[in-house]
Structure formats: structure tokens, C-alpha cells
Amino acid sequence: MLSIIPIPAFRDNYIWLIRKGMRAAVVDPGDAAPVIAYLERERLQLSAIIATHHHNDHVGGNVGLLARWPVPVFGPARETIPGRTNALGEGDRVRVPGIDVTFDVLDIPGHTAGHIAFVGSLGSVPAVFCGDTLFAVGCGRLFEGTPTEMWSSLSKLAALPSETRVFCGHEYTLANIRFALAAEPDNRTLIARQSREEQKRARGEPTLPSTIGDERATNPFLRVEVPAVKAAAEAHAHHLLENAVATFAELRAWKNVFQ
Ligand code: ZN
Numbered sequence: 001m002l003s004i005i006p007i008p009a010f011r012d013n014y015i016w017l018i019r020k021g022m023r024a025a026v027v028d029p030g031d032a033a034p035v036i037a038y039l040e041r042e043r044l045q046l047s048a049i050i051a052t053h054h055h056n057d058h059v060g061g062n063v064g065l066l067a068r069w070p071v072p073v074f075g076p077a078r079e080t081i082p083g084r085t086n087a088l089g090e091g092d093r094v095r096v097p098g099i100d101v102t103f104d105v106l107d108i109p110g111h112t113a114g115h116i117a118f119v120g121s122l123g124s125v126p127a128v129f130c131g132d133t134l135f136a137v138g139c140g141r142l143f144e145g146t147p148t149e150m151w152s153s154l155s156k157l158a159a160l161p162s163e164t165r166v167f168c169g170h171e172y173t174l175a176n177i178r179f180a181l182a183a184e185p186d187n188r189t190l191i192a193r194q195s196r197e198e199q200k201r202a203r204g205e206p207t208l209p210s211t212i213g214d215e216r217a218t219n220p221f222l223r224v225e226v227p228a229v230k231a232a233a234e235a236h237a238h239h240l241l242e243n244a245v246a247t248f249a250e251l252r253a254w255k256n257v258f259q
């Protein structure tokens with residue numbers, strides 16, 4: 001029996017802990033302290049660290065955890081990941097020790113140049129750990145990649161089965177929904193999602209995981225080919241946008257300055 005526990009870190013990060021019996025793996029431990037506190041309280045053994053990209057709010061806890069538990073670190077081949085033992089890229093398949101979960105690796109560059117995602121089944125539930133690439137109702141900033149790369153990475157994630165649970169790195173959902181409503185004000189599914197997610201936050205619960213199906217229905221960055229989203233991006237740009245990448249780029253630039 002697997003359980004997935006969100007460990008909040010910093011202001012709005014989630015470190016995802018995958019637990020099986022008395023063993024656990026952690027995804028993107030930006031801070032060791034809250035992970036150690038959880039493992040000690042539950043008397044768990046750490047069995048692996050999984051990293052999606054090199055930003056410190058995702059790997060900053062690796063060294064502290066490795067000092068206590070010298071476990072394998074699964075991370076992107078094309079980035080510098082503290083303690084990495086298994087360098088991964090598109091097409092690789094890894095079995096994570098302790099929790100006995102198998103992940104397929106996708107290259108999803110754009111937020112960072114070597115960003116990867118881990119796709120697998122948690123029990124019978126399909127899941128993806130996608131770091132800072134796809135967020136609930138949003139996407140990551142383009143720090144090291146082009147709009148073309150990010151659009152192709154998001155399209156890859158959007159093509160996963162609709163029931164796939166989306167475990168991303170930050171609780172940005174409510175702010176993302178405010179922007180999404182500016183881009184697509186008449187999307188009824190999005191309007192309904194806003195009140196659902198606001199209720200979760202009011203109860204102190206995470207809005208995550210999301211699902212790929214929910215993202216396809218409400219995330220403007222996956223919906224740049226929907227006429228209403230394209231028209232909103234064109235209105236913001238004051239010119240016509242010739243293709244999906246151009247619309248995506250405009251939407252991402254608009255979000256960067258959206259208040
Ligand atoms: Zn990041």
C-alpha cells in the first residue's frame with residue numbers, strides 16, 4: 001500500500017513523500033529539515049531521493065538527507081544535482097528501491113534546460129512528478145528554455161492519460177486561476193474549479209495533485225489552440241498570433257506581468 005504525503009517547505013513548495021510500509025522516497029526535497037522531521041516522527045527509513053531539476057528549492061535538502069541516509073539520488077543527466085547516482089533522460093526506466101515503484105523518464109526542458117518528469121503507477125493510480133514545468137492551471141517560467149521547448153514539453157505531459165495525477169512542485173493554483181480567468185473568462189469548468197480549489201485552501205488542504213484531464217480542461221497554457229484563449233492572447237499582444245507556440249509565448253509573457 002502506497003501513500004503520497006505532501007511535505008510543505010519554504011513559502012509554497014511541496015516535497016512529495018512516497019511511502020510504502022516503513023520506507024519512503026522523496027521527490028524534490030528543497031529542504032532537509034521538514035523531511036527529517038517527518039521521517040523521524042513516523043520512524044521511516046529513507047530509500048531514495050528523486051530530483052526533477054537543479055533549482056535549490058528542489059535539491060537543497062539532498063546533502064542533509066544523504067548525511068543521514070546514504071541513498072541513491074535519481075536526477076536529470078543534463079543538470080548538476082547534489083549526490084546524483086543515477087543520471088536520467090528521456091526513455092530511461094528506473095525502479096526506485098524501498099517503495100518498489102517504476103518510473104519512465106521524460107525530458108521536459110523549458111523551465112530549466114535539463115528538466116525531467118517521472119511517470120509511473122502509484123499502486124493502480126497513474127501519476128507524474130513534473131517539478132516546475134506543469135502546474136495546476138499554470139506552467140513554470142522559462143528560465144533556461146525557449147517557448148518552443150516549453151510548449152513541446154507541456155504537450156508531452158498533456159498527452160498522458162487523463163486520469164494521471166499531477167504532482168507538481170508548488171502551490172500556485174489560486175493565483176494561476178486568476179490569470180486563467182483573464183485568458184478564458186467563460187470557461188465554466190474553470191469557474192467551477194476556482195470555487196473547489198478555494199474551498200480546499202480555506203480548509204488548509206493542498207490543491208494538488210491535479211489530473212491531466214483537469215489541466216486539459218482548465219489550464220490556459222495547454223489550451224492555446226482554443227479560439228477564446230488565442231483571441232485573448234491576441235488582444236493582449238495587439239496583433240495576430242500565427243501558431244500555437246506564438247500564442248503560448250504571448251500567454252507566458254502576459255502571465256509574467258499579470259497582477
Ligand atoms: Zn524551479
Ligand code: FE
Binds near residue numbers: 057058
Ligand atoms: Fe521551484
